[in-house]
Amino acid sequence: GAGVSQTPSNKVTEKGKYVELRCDPISGHTALYWYRQSLGQGPEFLIYFQGTGAADDSGLPNDRFFAVRPEGSVSTLKIQRTERGDSAVYLCASSGGAQETQYFGPGTRLLVL
Amino acid sequence: DQQVKQNSPSLSVQEGRISILNCDYTNSMFDYFLWYKKYPAEGPTFLISISSIKDKNEDGRFTVFLNKSAKHLSLHIVPSQPGDSAVYFCAASGLHSGGGADGLTFGKGTHLIIQP
Helix, strand or coil: CCEEECCCCEECCCCCCCEEEEEECCCCCEECCCCCCCCCCCCEEEEEEEECEEECCCCCCCCCCECCCCCCEEEEEEEECCHHHHCCEEEEEEEECCCCCCCEECCCCECCC | CCCCCCCCCCEEEECCEEEECCCCCCCCCCCCCEEECCCCCCCEEEEEEECCCEEEEEEECCCEEEECCEEEEEEEECCCCHHHEEEEEEEECCCCCCCCCCCCCCCCCEEEEEEC
16 A cells, blocks of 8 residues: 655755645554654654644644644645745654554655755 | 663674663653664564563563663564664653653663674
């Protein structure tokens, strides 16, 4: 079956612009996670959805970052007023439920100029 | 403060020999540990996991060992193959470990290079 997909694969934007990153989880997976990976670092947790609700958003760095999952499947990570420090690979993962193995998508490479 | 540490940024091993990747953690609330493998421009791929109630889990060429008293785990790959060349991430989670419910806490990764 299809794995986790993310679009776009690459995104270049200018400082101050708004961006949306999309994640399609594995069909039937109820849990969805967003992570951010900066150069030379491991992925860093941002937010976790169980179904439609954000069960934990404690990893979001500030209020410029927001994520939604309105129908419990596809999720969108939204970044307002982008800054150069937001440049990173944004990874999405899904799992069959809490405490189950997370499967990652290929990531979206965001570059803020 | 890094809760999951992979102290070797890179490791070079000859093809056919054993590769041993190490990982240390500091949060005693972690109860589930995973290893992911990552190729350039791809997302991490799940390799193997271990629950804190076990001290060993084996899957083909891959074995993970957990030493809870030392807060240390290791991944053994034997025999090592050229396709094993990648970055390996150690990750941990726990219901009450903090840092986001079931979100994983990752180390910085070890770049494994298999020499022919």
